[in-house]
Amino acid sequence: MDSRKDKFVRINYQPELQRTEYQQKSFLHSFVLEIKANKLAIAAVIFLMVIFVAVLLAPLSPYDPDKMDVVHKLQPPGNGHLFGTDNLGRDYFTRALYGGRVSLQVGFFSMLVTIIFGTVWGTISGFAGGIVDVIMMRIVDIMMSIPSFLLLIILNAFIAPGLFTMVFIISIFAWMGVARIVRAETMSLKERDFILASRCLGEKKRNIIWFHIIPNMIPTVIVAASISIANAILTESSLSFLGFGVQLPMSSWGNMLQGAQAHVLDRPYLAVFPGIFILLTVLSFHVLGDVLRKTFERG
Amino acid sequence: MNKLVEIKNLEISFQDFHGAFKAVRDVSFDIYEGEALALVGESGCGKSVTAKSLLGLIPEKDGSIAEKSEILYQGENILTYSKKRWKEYCGQECGMIFQDAMAALNPTVKIGDQIAENLRVHQKISRKAAKEQAIAALRMAGIPQPEIRAEQYPHEFSGGMRQRSMIAMAMICQPRLLIADEPTTALDVTIQAQIMELMKSLKEKNRMSLLLITHDLGVVAGIADRMAVMYAGQIVEIGNSRDIYYRTRHPYTYSLLKAVPSLNGSHGRRLEAIDGMPPEAGDILKGCPFAARCRYCMQICIEECPPKYEFEDGHFATCWLHDPDADISDCKFQTGGNLCNQE
Amino acid sequence: MQSGMKGENVILEVRNLSKFFRMGRHSVLKAVHDVSFSVRKGETLGLVGESGCGKTTCGRTSIGLYEKTSGSTLFNGKEIAQMKGKERKDLTKRVQMVFQDPYTSLDPKMKVHRLIAEGIRIHNIAANRNEEQEIVLDMLQKVGLHPSYAYRNIKEFSGGQRQRIGIARALAVQPEFLLCDEPISALDVSIQAQIMNLLMELQEKMGLTYLFIAHDLAVVKHFCDRIAVMYLGKIVEMGGSEEVYGHPLHPYTKALMSAVPIPDPDLEMGRKKILLSGESSSHMGEDRCRFADRCPYVSNQCRNEGPKMKEVAPGHWVACHQI
Numbered sequence: 001m002d003s004r005k006d007k008f009v010r011i012n013y014q015p016e017l018q019r020t021e022y023q024q025k026s027f028l029h030s031f032v033l034e035i036k037a038n039k040l041a042i043a044a045v046i047f048l049m050v051i052f053v054a055v056l057l058a059p060l061s062p063y064d065p066d067k068m069d070v071v072h073k074l075q076p077p078g079n080g081h082l083f084g085t086d087n088l089g090r091d092y093f094t095r096a097l098y099g100g101r102v103s104l105q106v107g108f109f110s111m112l113v114t115i116i117f118g119t120v121w122g123t124i125s126g127f128a129g130g131i132v133d134v135i136m137m138r139i140v141d142i143m144m145s146i147p148s149f150l151l152l153i154i155l156n157a158f159i160a161p162g163l164f165t166m167v168f169i170i171s172i173f174a175w176m177g178v179a180r181i182v183r184a185e186t187m188s189l190k191e192r193d194f195i196l197a198s199r200c201l202g203e204k205k206r207n208i209i210w211f212h213i214i215p216n217m218i219p220t221v222i223v224a225a226s227i228s229i230a231n232a233i234l235t236e237s238s239l240s241f242l243g244f245g246v247q248l249p250m251s252s253w254g255n256m257l258q259g260a261q262a263h264v265l266d267r268p269y270l271a272v273f274p275g276i277f278i279l280l281t282v283l284s285f286h287v288l289g290d291v292l293r294k295t296f297e298r299g
Numbered sequence: 300m301n302k303l304v305e306i307k308n309l310e311i312s313f314q315d316f317h318g319a320f321k322a323v324r325d326v327s328f329d330i331y332e333g334e335a336l337a338l339v340g341e342s343g344c345g346k347s348v349t350a351k352s353l354l355g356l357i358p359e360k361d362g363s364i365a366e367k368s369e370i371l372y373q374g375e376n377i378l379t380y381s382k383k384r385w386k387e388y389c390g391q392e393c394g395m396i397f398q399d400a401m402a403a404l405n406p407t408v409k410i411g412d413q414i415a416e417n418l419r420v421h422q423k424i425s426r427k428a429a430k431e432q433a434i435a436a437l438r439m440a441g442i443p444q445p446e447i448r449a450e451q452y453p454h455e456f457s458g459g460m461r462q463r464s465m466i467a468m469a470m471i472c473q474p475r476l477l478i479a480d481e482p483t484t485a486l487d488v489t490i491q492a493q494i495m496e497l498m499k500s501l502k503e504k505n506r507m508s509l510l511l512i513t514h515d516l517g518v519v520a521g522i523a524d525r526m527a528v529m530y531a532g533q534i535v536e537i538g539n540s541r542d543i544y545y546r547t548r549h550p551y552t553y554s555l556l557k558a559v560p561s562l563n564g565s566h567g568r569r570l571e572a573i574d575g576m577p578p579e580a581g582d583i584l585k586g587c588p589f590a591a592r593c594r595y596c597m598q599i600c601i602e603e604c605p606p607k608y609e610f611e612d613g614h615f616a617t618c619w620l621h622d623p624d625a626d627i628s629d630c631k632f633q634t635g636g637n638l639c640n641q642e
Numbered sequence: 643m644q645s646g647m648k649g650e651n652v653i654l655e656v657r658n659l660s661k662f663f664r665m666g667r668h669s670v671l672k673a674v675h676d677v678s679f680s681v682r683k684g685e686t687l688g689l690v691g692e693s694g695c696g697k698t699t700c701g702r703t704s705i706g707l708y709e710k711t712s713g714s715t716l717f718n719g720k721e722i723a724q725m726k727g728k729e730r731k732d733l734t735k736r737v738q739m740v741f742q743d744p745y746t747s748l749d750p751k752m753k754v755h756r757l758i759a760e761g762i763r764i765h766n767i768a769a770n771r772n773e774e775q776e777i778v779l780d781m782l783q784k785v786g787l788h789p790s791y792a793y794r795n796i797k798e799f800s801g802g803q804r805q806r807i808g809i810a811r812a813l814a815v816q817p818e819f820l821l822c823d824e825p826i827s828a829l830d831v832s833i834q835a836q837i838m839n840l841l842m843e844l845q846e847k848m849g850l851t852y853l854f855i856a857h858d859l860a861v862v863k864h865f866c867d868r869i870a871v872m873y874l875g876k877i878v879e880m881g882g883s884e885e886v887y888g889h890p891l892h893p894y895t896k897a898l899m900s901a902v903p904i905p906d907p908d909l910e911m912g913r914k915k916i917l918l919s920g921e922s923s924s925h926m927g928e929d930r931c932r933f934a935d936r937c938p939y940v941s942n943q944c945r946n947e948g949p950k951m952k953e954v955a956p957g958h959w960v961a962c963h964q965i
Binding site: 192193194196197198199200201202203207211212215216 | 731734737739741743747748749750751752764765808812
């Protein structure tokens with residue numbers, strides 16, 4: 001009985017403070033979990049990674065993308081040319097890789113410009129409120145109601161075409177969407193108690209935006225960014241297809257499609273390859289955006 | 300008194316992102332006919348989940364009730380009910396009121412139609428007759444001008460009025476059991492007093508049983524015949540309200556009663572707070588779940604689950620302090636009792 | 643000057659304060675209408691009322707967080723609205739606030755030490771990083787949290803712990819005056835007592851003055867030296883805590899007291915409650931007692947004329963025609 005009595009001794013029981021089970025998972029970790037749970041997302045990530053690496057390694061290709069070889073023109077895929085050759089005998093695979101460089105670069109840089117400008121515009125508008133907000137948002141409305149594609153074509157005719165002019169003119173007509181999302185987010189964030197607490201501590205407005213509003217907006221902005229890459233790639237391809245984008249002999253997926261037009265009946269693969277690249281890249285970025293959004297919602 | 304509902308070894312677990320956890324652990328209690336039983340506890344202690352299981356509201360996707368659990372309604376296990384029998388049982392035998400009436404009412408349907416709809420699901424009755432009964436129910440719930448109010452939408456009602464129409468809706472089929480899940484938590488005190496008064500009189504008039512889920516010990520004192528105190532998914536003490544308030548047997552109940560300031564208490568005195576935090580859903584518990592916050596914690600408390608001890612008639616507490624070997628000289632609450640026969 | 647107190651020891655003096663919100667083009671919400679009170683140094687004034695009675699707005703307007711519509715708010719004898727620049731910044735160091743919801747009042751992206759250090763940095767209280775660190779750890783200890791928590795994310799903490807962090811943030815700048823806006827009503831019962839004890843302990847240690855906003859009368863009675871009862875934007879009764887609870891005079895105060903459930907079955911089942919009919923409706927009513935619609939003792943005078951504050955006993959003020 002003594003051993004039983006021993007158990008009834010008062011103790012000062014202080015269990016472990018940490019709750020290991022509920023340790024906060026890092027963003028990357030939950031992102032990976034979210035991707036693993038979604039087959040489409042796995043495919044999208046793998047595709048983007050493959051494209052990215054292939055495009056980076058494009059110079060390793062034995063062919064020069066611009067070198068014409070009329071003797072071997074319009075060869076079908078295989079026989080040393082993975083995707084065959086085009087109407088001037090250039091290796092189609094190599095051109096597709098170099099074209100991907102242009103598309104991805106334009107997409108990435110347009111996204112950067114769009115996001116930075118849209119975020120700044122949206123935060124200022126949302127935080128300031130009142131007349132400033134009204135004016136800034138009307139400017140956004142006006143920009144949005146301009147038939148942008150037409151204007152893009154006109155603009156492109158005046159400015160010397162090139163990679164960075166493309167980035168510039170695509171961004172001009174893409175930042176409004178981001179600005180609107182960011183403004184809505186700012187307006188909801190600035191009513192939160194922690195902003196009031198910061199004001200109560202005497203924090204400057206600039207610091208409130210910088211330390212509290214922007215960090216809390218990052219999830220929204222990242223999701224917007226992935227969509228905006230996709231849109232920029234699509235716009236670039238459309239422009240190039242119409243002949244207003246990157247100028248020959250530089251290749252891009254858009255102007256490859258244009259070149260394929262003449263042979264769409266006898267050499268359909270010339271249209272299929274760049275078309276599939278555009279489709280899958282854009283789709284993958286959209287899937288990625290969706291996964292990012294889900295991760296942020298859970299986390 | 301006859302038993303209306305018997306709950307035996309109820310165990311409910313949930314599956315979430317982090318894994319499975321038990322929200323309710325081996326809970327057994329009875330609800331007698333015509334009584335008001337209060338289920339008291341802090342948020343996350345499993346009181347709402349227990350109540351929801353009585354209405355089959357545990358989502359099948361991520362919640363599951365253990366095989367050994369039984370919920371007997373008038374001797375029949377409701378967990379094995381067919382779909383048809385469920386439909387008869389829900390609403391007709393058992394009604395429920397929620398904390399957030401605005402979320403529980405359909406914002407696009409007129410109040411009167413919503414209540415009538417509830418009746419028409421269960422009884423073969425004409426649209427017109429159902430509407431009349433709905434108006435009668437609204438009048439019974441103390442809503443002035445029920446004829447006009449029945450034609451209005453939920454957003455035109457104030458918080459108290461919405462809760463009253465929820466009561467009217469739950470009561471329209473005259474259920475034998477009314478489950479009220481924190482019915483007054485979202486309301487102001489003056490409105491809370493009105494609603495509690497209404498529930499009390501309805502309970503007496505219709506001789507129904509009431510299962511009240513709340514965290515407010517003051518509300519419980521005003522209405523409950525019996526009460527059960529829950530902590531971390533277990534019932535730690537159950538019995539007549541008076542026995543529990545005046546002859547508290549569990550240190551958690553005791554601390555809870557001491558931790559609430561009272562209108563007749565004095566100003567400026569320190570409250571006897573309970574240190575630490577309630578365990579979270581995923582925590583693995585060995586021994587008594589309250590051990591980590593209990594000031595009388597003993598070695599055995601962290602090793603083994605305490606058995607049930609019985610005191611006055613039907614007053615049980617699960618705490619090792621009632622063991623004859625325990626040193627109880629410094630305990631401020633009532634101790635001593637008989638060990639119940641363990642199954 | 644209804645509150646009728648002058649002298650050195652008044653820290654916050656609010657006179658005829660009004661705060662109206664414009665609702666659409668034509669209607670105006672009178673959230674706070676002609677309210678006067680004062681808070682003495684070292685005491686706790688409780689502001690009680692039901693949801694929507696304007697107590698939060700009143701609290702925030704009186705420390706200058708919202709711009710007032712009319713009236714005056716004097717902090718240590720100086721009009722808050724006229725403070726500019728450095729003086730205004732100094733005010734934010736002396737007046738701090740604790741919020742109701744510990745989940746929305748802390749920036750979820752910040753780590754605990756940065757959150758607490760925010761005020762220290764703004765007001766240049768610490769000479770260098772190390773000193774700042776020291777103050778933060780000291781604050782954590784003061785509010786009963788382990789210093790190792792400083793480097794964790796806010797998301798890891800429960801409601802009660804977050805409220806402690808919120809208190810630490812407010813106290814890090816060593817304020818004199820703390821506006822506690824329902825600091826415990828979002829917490830669990832067993833945690834409420836912890837936070838109340840903490841606030842009382844800190845008041846003793848640091849000589850703080852509290853303006854304590856709550857809807858729970860039992861909590862206010864326990865916590866406050868004096869209380870002011872608000873109904874639809876007006877203070878209807880004000881006085882010492884024991885006085886008001888012992889002899890409530892305004893019919894609304896009486897009803898409110900009787901509606902508070904007491905955790906004691908014999909007392910609770912036995913007592914007769916004053917049940918008010920209806921619910922508090924709108925702030926729009928003009929020139930009449932706002933409680934008239936629900937008051938059991940209503941007379942014609944109440945419907946035509948708003949009552950003025952009267953001092954019925956030393957320091958005990960009531961606004962009712964029937965007294």
